[in-house]
Amino acid sequence: MAIMFGFLKKIFGTAQDRLLKKYYKIVDRVNAFDEKFKPLSDDELRNKTFEFRNRFDKGETLDDLLPEAYAVVKNACRRLNGTEIHVSGYDQKWDMVPYDVQIVGAIAMHYGAIAEMMTGEGKTLTAAMPLYLNALSKNSVHLVTVNDYLAERDCQWVGTIFRWLGLTTAALTNEIPTENRKKIYESDIVYGTASEFGFDYLRDNSMAFRKEDQVQRGYNFAIIDEVDSILIDEARTPLIISGPVPVSRQMYDELKPQVSDLVLVQRDFCNRLAMDAKKELDKIQLAEGQKKDKKQLEIQQEALQKLWLVSKGTPRNKVVKRFKEDPDMRAALDNMDLYYYADQNKEERLKQLAELYIIIDEKSSEFELTDKGVLRWQEMNQSRNKDNENNLNKGDEFVMMDIGHEYFLIDQDDNLTEDQKIQKKLDIQEEDAKRKERSHNLRQLLRAHLLMEKDVDYIIQEEKIVIIDENTGRTQPGRRFSDGLHQAIEAKEGLAIQKETQTYATITLQNYFRMYKKLAGMTGTATTEANELKTIYKIDVLEIPTHRTCKREDSNDQIYMTEREKYNAILKEVREIHEKGRPILIGTESVDISEKLSRIFKQNKLEHTVLNAKQNEKEAEIIAHAGRRNAITISTNMAGRGTDIKLELGVAEIGGLAVVGTTRHESRRTDRQLRGRSARQGDPGSSKFFVSFDDRLLRLFASPRLTGILQKFRPPEGEPISAGILNKSIETAQKRIEQRNYTIRKHTLEYDDVMNKQRQEIYAFRNEVLNVANIEPLAIELLENVCTTAADQYFQNKSEVGAWNPEGYREWLMRHFPISFEEGAFDDDTSDVQDLESMASQKIVHAFKEKMARESSKIEVRDNQANPINEAVRNLIVRKIDSLWQEHLLKMDHLRTDVNLRSVGQKDPLTEFKHEAFHMFDEFSRTLRTEIAQDLFRFEIIRRPPPSIQQILNQLQMETNRSFAKELDVET
Ligand code: ADP
Ligand code: MG
Numbered sequence: 006m007a008i009m010f011g012f013l014k015k016i017f018g019t020a021q022d023r024l025l026k027k028y029y030k031i032v033d034r035v036n037a038f039d040e041k042f043k044p045l046s047d048d049e050l051r052n053k054t055f056e057f058r059n060r061f062d063k064g065e066t067l068d069d070l071l072p073e074a075y076a077v078v079k080n081a082c083r084r085l086n087g088t089e090i091h092v093s094g095y096d097q098k099w100d101m102v103p104y105d106v107q108i109v110g111a112i113a114m115h116y117g118a119i120a121e122m123m124t125g126e127g128k129t130l131t132a133a134m135p136l137y138l139n140a141l142s143k144n145s146v147h148l149v150t151v152n153d154y155l156a157e158r159d160c161q162w163v164g165t166i167f168r169w170l171g172l173t174t175a176a177l178t179n180e181i182p183t184e185n186r187k188k189i190y191e192s193d194i195v196y197g198t199a200s201e202f203g204f205d206y207l208r209d210n211s212m213a214f215r216k217e218d219q220v221q222r223g224y225n226f227a228i229i230d231e232v233d234s235i236l237i238d239e240a241r242t243p244l245i246i247s248g249p250v251p252v253s254r255q256m257y258d259e260l261k262p263q264v265s266d267l268v269l270v271q272r273d274f275c276n277r278l279a280m281d282a283k284k285e286l287d288k289i290q291l292a293e294g295q296k297k298d299k300k301q302l303e304i305q306q307e308a309l310q311k312l313w314l315v316s317k318g319t320p321r322n323k324v325v326k327r328f329k330e331d332p333d334m335r336a337a338l339d340n341m342d343l344y345y346y347a348d349q350n351k352e353e354r355l356k357q358l359a360e361l362y363i364i365i366d367e368k369s370s371e372f373e374l375t376d377k378g379v380l381r382w383q384e385m386n387q388s389r390n391k392d393n394e395n396n397l398n399k400g401d402e403f404v405m406m407d408i409g410h411e412y413f414l415i416d417q418d419d420n421l422t423e424d425q426k427i428q429k430k431l432d433i434q435e436e437d438a439k440r441k442e443r444s445h446n447l448r449q450l451l452r453a454h455l456l457m458e459k460d461v462d463y464i465i466q467e468e469k470i471v472i473i474d475e476n477t478g479r480t481q482p483g484r485r486f487s488d489g490l491h492q493a494i495e496a497k498e499g500l501a502i503q504k505e506t507q508t509y510a511t512i513t514l515q516n517y518f519r520m521y522k523k524l525a526g527m528t529g530t531a532t533t534e535a536n537e538l539k540t541i542y543k544i545d546v547l548e549i550p551t552h553r554t555c556k557r558e559d560s561n562d563q564i565y566m567t568e569r570e571k572y573n574a575i576l577k578e579v580r581e582i583h584e585k586g587r588p589i590l591i592g593t594e595s596v597d598i599s600e601k602l603s604r605i606f607k608q609n610k611l612e613h614t615v616l617n618a619k620q621n622e623k624e625a626e627i628i629a630h631a632g633r634r635n636a637i638t639i640s641t642n643m644a645g646r647g648t649d650i651k652l653e654l655g656v657a658e659i660g661g662l663a664v665v666g667t668t669r670h671e672s673r674r675t676d677r678q679l680r681g682r683s684a685r686q687g688d689p690g691s692s693k694f695f696v697s698f699d700d701r702l703l704r705l706f707a708s709p710r711l712t713g714i715l716q717k718f719r720p721p722e723g724e725p726i727s728a729g730i731l732n733k734s735i736e737t738a739q740k741r742i743e744q745r746n747y748t749i750r751k752h753t754l755e756y757d758d759v760m761n762k763q764r765q766e767i768y769a770f771r772n773e774v775l776n777v778a779n780i781e782p783l784a785i786e787l788l789e790n791v792c793t794t795a796a797d798q799y800f801q802n803k804s805e806v807g808a809w810n811p812e813g814y815r816e817w818l819m820r821h822f823p824i825s826f827e828e829g830a831f832d833d834d835t836s837d838v839q840d841l842e843s844m845a846s847q848k849i850v851h852a853f854k855e856k857m858a859r860e861s862s863k864i865e866v867r868d869n870q871a872n873p874i875n876e877a878v879r880n881l882i883v884r885k886i887d888s889l890w891q892e893h894l895l896k897m898d899h900l901r902t903d904v905n906l907r908s909v910g911q912k913d914p915l916t917e918f919k920h921e922a923f924h925m926f927d928e929f930s931r932t933l934r935t936e937i938a939q940d941l942f943r944f945e946i947i948r949r950p951p952p953s954i955q956q957i958l959n960q961l962q963m964e965t966n967r968s969f970a971k972e973l974d975v976e977t
Contacts, residue, residue: 024547028112031072032105038076047084053077054171057141067138071115074138079103081166082130092162093154093625099165104552107131113547114525115139119232119538121531122549124678125649125685128527132228133163135525140172140193144225147521148196151231153178154625155647159230160196167194177201183208186220199235202227203244203517210768211246211510211890214883215876216775224520231646232526233674235514236542237534238474240750243513243757245487247506254442255489255505257450257496263385264450265497270381271362275315279324282311286328313341314357320367326699330567332715335698339709365455368705372455406437449493457494460597468501470494473596478617478641508894509887515541515754516761529681530674537747541754553687559680560693562669562732563725566715570723571697572605575667578693579611579637582663588636588656591665592679593617594701598667599639606637613637624648632662642675650682657688666694669702669735671742696735706738755915759922760897771886780878781857784941788853789846791938792818794931796842803834811841818845821935823942824852853941860945881944885937893929897922 042050054077057070067074085099103111107127110120111134122128132148140146150156153176160176167174175189177197186205189195202221209219229235285308289301297305315322316338328334345354358364362378365371374382411433415426457463463470464480470491472481485491485503495502518524524544531538535546565571575591582589593599599617606613616627616638625648631638632652652661662683670676676694684690696703698715711734720726777783799814811831818826826848831841860874900921904914 021547024113025109025550028109029105031112032108034072035075035079035108036105038073039079042076042080045080050077050080050084051169051171054141058143061141067115067142070141071112071138074141075103075108075111075134077170078134078137078166079108081169085165085169088165090162090165093158097162101127101130103127103130103134106550106552108134110527110547110549111135113549114228114527117523117525117544119526119528119531119544119546120549121546122527122529123551123555123685124529124681126529126549126551128230129159129163132230132527133166135226135228136194137167137170137172139226139523140167142225143193145190145221145223146194146225147202147227148194149199149202149227149229149235150196151234151647152198153180153201155230156196156198156201164194164196177205183220190220190222199229199239199514199517200244203512203514204246206517206520207244207246207510207512210771211887213775214880219775224522226523227518227521227525229518229524229526230528232528232538233531233534234528234646236518236526236538237674237750240513240515240753242484243487243511244517245508246510247508250505250507253505254439255492255502256443256446257489257492257502260443260447260450261496263382264447264454266385267362267378267382268451268454271318271378274362275319275322276324278311278318279315279322282308282315283324283328309337309341310357313338313345314360317358317364318361320365329698332566332712332719336712336716339712343709363451363455367456370456372451374451406433406440408433408437446489446493449489450496452490453493453497457490457497459498460600461595463494464596465498465500470498470500478593478595478599507891508898509891511894512761512764513753513757516757518542530677533672533674533677533743534747537750541751551687555684556687556689557680557684558691560691562694562696562735564731564735565695565697565725566720566722568697568699571667571695571699572602573723574725575602575665575695576605576609576611578665578695579606580609583611583635583637585659586634586656587660587663588632588634588652589638589663589665590631590650590679590682591637591639591667592682593639593641593667594670596641599641602639602667606639611637613639616640632656634659642670642679646678649685652688661688661690663690664692666692668700669694669696669739671702671739672746673736673739673743676739702735702738702742706741707734708737710734752915756901756918759919763893763922763926767886767890771883774879774882774886780875780882781854784878784882785850785853787934788849788938788941791821791934792842792846792849794934796838796845800838800841814841814845818849821939822849822852824849856942877944878941881940882937885940886933889929889933889936893925896925900925 042053053073057074057077061067061070079102082099082102086102088099089096090099091097104127106122107130110122110126110128110131113120114132115135115138120128120131122131136146136148148156148159150159156178157176160174164174172193173191174194174196175192177186177189177195179198179201181189190205205221209221213219285304289297289304312325312328316325325338329338344350345357359375359377361375362381364373364375366373412430415421415429415433418426421429459465461473462475463472465471466480466482472484472486473479474481486494489505492502492505519542524542526544531546532548538544538546563574565574579589579591591602593602596617599615603613603615614627614630614637616624617640627638628640628648628650630636631640632650634653634656650662656662664680664683666676666679670679680692683692698704698707703711711731714730715726718726774780774783795817796814799810799817800808802808811829811833814831815826815828818824826845831844833841836844857874857878860877861872864873900918904917904921
């Protein structure tokens with residue numbers, strides 16, 4: 006495997022080299038044109054934009070125009086030198102002319118690649134060239150930034166070039182009201198965040214009732230800045246527009262006390278177990294050199310078993326953690342784990358685990374109630390609900406109802422009338438729905454208690470749960486965990502629980518960006534994920550050389566046995582570097598750790614600044630100051646991405662910025678991102694990571710072999726462990742997680758693909774309805790279609806009894822349309838299906854035309870004004886599409902949960918999902934057509950303009966949310 010990879014890498018390498026060589030040749034041409042343009046007057050240079058657009062219209066391609074266009078940008082930059090530009094509240098002097106490496110990056114992006122350029126290499130300026138070139142076609146050109154601040158900054162800053170050259174620019178930020186957005190999109194070049202673009206897409210396609218209300222103008226070319234963060238880290242995050250549900254069954258409040266109790270019972274149980282084990286082990290502590298006898302070994306074995314069990318019931322138990330600081334104990338526990346997870350010891354394992362109430366698997370973020378747990382749950386509920394006269398059997402959440410059997414019993418009961426039977430069945434349905442909801446709420450509450458941690462997964466701000474992005478450590482205000490998990494956490498923390506919401510429209514960022522004809526990106530860190538980017542988005546990654554050679558010194562990791570030793574070492578390191586006056590940036594993986602470190606530094610009188618999720622706004626400013634002499638900045642992961650750290654004068658001489666990593670992150674990309682903060686543009690700098698065996702990465706993903714190594718190389722307290730193999734193991738662990746996360750993302754995408762096809766189909770239909778000038782032909786086609794579909798059902802086979810049902814068809818028509826057909830109208834042996842259905846549709850279409858004429862006669866239509874009847878019909882169709890689509894989305898949501906519950910029967914949930922989703926969509930579109938057809942006879946003209954999107958939003962109290970698919974329903 007390793008050999009093959011090396012081999013592939015070589016090919017990969019040379020292909021990259023060849024491409025670079027090719028691009029450098031183009032760079033020469035750009036520079037030649039640049040020379041040629043130098044004598045032009047400003048106006049003559051500006052006029053080039055106009056000339057290029059003409060030449061494009063006459064058939065020259067953008068590829069043809071590239072060298073000249075890039076040269077014009079470069080030339081314009083030179084002319085801007087010294088100009089004062091107002092950026093983010095400050096005046097700055099323009100001082101940038103693209104370097105050759107930037108032109109290379111710019112070429113790569115025009116050809117739809119991701120340019121990997123290190124932090125500080127000037128990606129913002131690089132993007133200006135492909136943006137300018139592609140805007141010449143007059144098609145939409147979007148630059149996607151990480152946040153609103155950067156959208157505005159980059160538009161003001163680099164946008165200067167475009168404005169100077171006669172193009173229009175705009176920044177699309179969250180504050181811009183819907184009614185101004187159309188104008189924004191009309192600009193040649195638009196800067197904005199992924200969610201703003203994505204939500205506008207959803208609004209255009211699910212809420213705009215008129216063509217004029219749609220704001221976007223196509224998906225032509227987009228460059229995504231910090232592309233790995235958008236396409237990889239945020240890949241699992243769907244954009245969701247939601248509103249309140251009509252009926253809510255939510256019962257988090259009601260269930261919460263019992264869930265807390267159960268969790269407490271388990272914690273107490275585990276604590277007792279751990280203390281017992283500790284006592285026993287203390288008893289057999291022997292003096293140095295003494296050997297344990299048989300009895301003592303037995304005691305030890307028993308104690309270990311207890312500790313093992315504790316680690317399955319409360320993975321972060323303090324006693325267990327303490328014991329694990331001793332390599333021998335750690336090895337013994339690891340061995341026990343290996344032993345129990347061997348197939349032949351399954352029985353024994355299950356027997357052991359049955360002692361617990363809940364089994365928690367921290368690694369896969371899953372948990373499971375044991376029989377003991379279920380029993381306890383039922384007892385607790387029965388005692389609580391003794392006097393509750395509710396027909397719902399509380400405590401039965403874990404037992405699914407067998408509806409088929411229940412119906413059978415009802416049908417057998419001769420004492421019931423038909424009506425009573427139907428009522429009973431409806432009751433059963435309701436009970437089933439309630440029970441499912443309860444069990445779902447219960448699961449989410451347990452998840453909230455067992456696996457979601459305050460200050461790690463979320464923080465509480467102004468009485469609200471605010472999500473912390475696990476990848477960036479940033480807060481995600483306004484976002485909610487999906488599928489009720491957010492409500493469950495609110496319940497756990499004793500906060501007000503938000504109302505249940507329903508999805509009106511949703512899309513993942515991946516699928517949004519896959520709509521663009523051409524997609525490009527830039528970032529400092531993409532090569533480690535090159536494979537994924539290629540497979541999913543068909544984008545290549547090209548590593549662009551740096552302008553100056555990178556002088557950063559990356560040290561080997563320093564690895565410690567315990568967290569305590571690690572922090573001491575970090576403190577020592579920081580002190581030493583600080584004494585020299587060098588600025589230090591310390592990267593942490595969570596808000597929690599950043600605060601912990603901050604406390605340690607305070608105790609040690611080290612002045613510092615903390616940049617974590619709790620202070621998002623000041624982010625750019627803090628980061629910008631991190632390069633000053635003596636500065637110590639503690640930052641969460643990647644906070645401040647997009648703002649670079651400039652060194653204060655004189656800092657380069659003393660060694661530049663020192664980056665200190667407080668752990669290895671789950672993906673190597675994150676580590677590289679942190680490292681890249683130092684030594685930009687040929688500055689000096691250094692980086693070093695500190696790791697301990699208490700770190701999540703090592704705790705959960707390092708191979709058990711490591712423990713063996715540890716036993717051999719155990720250092721004295723406070724000393725780092727130096728063994729070359731450790732560095733390798735850490736990287737292996739990271740690769741394993743990267744692979745796992747990739748699988749999860751791919752899996753999510755496979756589900757989403759199904760939805761995506763349906764969404765595209767329905768949005769295309771909706772857009773057709775919005776865009777056709779005259780709606781009548783479309784309506785007629787629909788009526789005919791409905792008649793045909795129904796006819797196919799009633800006239801299947803003439804010669805088979807029951808498969809030819811003229812009377813059924815007649816009744817069906819009359820039930821759906823206000824039109825009479827004489828008895829026996831379709832009872833004609835000589836006709837075939839086509840004749841019969843066309844007989845029906847002719848009559849119905851005729852009636853429809855008459856209705857249109859009647860409605861038209863009620864009003865006068867002035868010239869060059871939209872025909873109100875036309876608009877009314879259009880409106881009615883669009884509304885029907887929207888409301889049924891929303892219902893369909895809900896059903897699809899349920900289906901997704903359902904298939905996962907079903908995965909027991911050896912069936913592949915994805916296949917099941919695809920299969921049923923197909924049928925559901927089929928049914929949805931049939932219902933949609935039928936209901937629209939019916940409505941075509943039910944509307945009446947009243948004069949009122951259709952509501953604006955803002956009105957609809959207000960009316961529905963809709964929210965736009967980005968919610969996390971935090972719960973990973975994945976088997977890997
Ligand atoms: P990146 O996004 O690659 O991390 P930025 O676009 O934020 O980098 O630019 C980093 C810094 O480099 C900015 O301060 C910018 O002014 C400077 N810069 C970029 N390109 C040039 C250039 N060609 N000449 C001089 N300075 C440049
Ligand atoms: Mg940048």
